[in-house]
Amino acid sequence: MLSRRPNESPWTPKENSAIIISPTRELALQILEVLEVFLTHEQLKQLRQKLIVGGGSIEEDVKSVQNEGPTIPTNQHLY
Secondary structure, eight states: OOOOTTTTTTOOOOSSSSOOEOOOHHHHHHHHHHHHHHTSSGGTTOOOEEOTTTSHHHHHHHHHHHHHHHSEEESSSSO
16 A cells, blocks of 8 residues: 655654565675664655564564564565
8 A cells, every 4th residue: 555645744653664675684784784774864864774584483573563663674574
């Protein structure tokens, strides 16, 4: 589902602006590194990212996302 949001309002801490899904852990790590560079730009400093990969506890991943509220989660795959 895509939705449009007003440009005037800033991103809230619990709001996702994008979800990036990668087929491999290695590609997910590369995407994470590239996003780190982009997110240093002044207009994007309010955005954060979170790497979520398979093999861990789904419950811990959900809690982490709920607590930290990443704006751009990068996933190896969906559960």
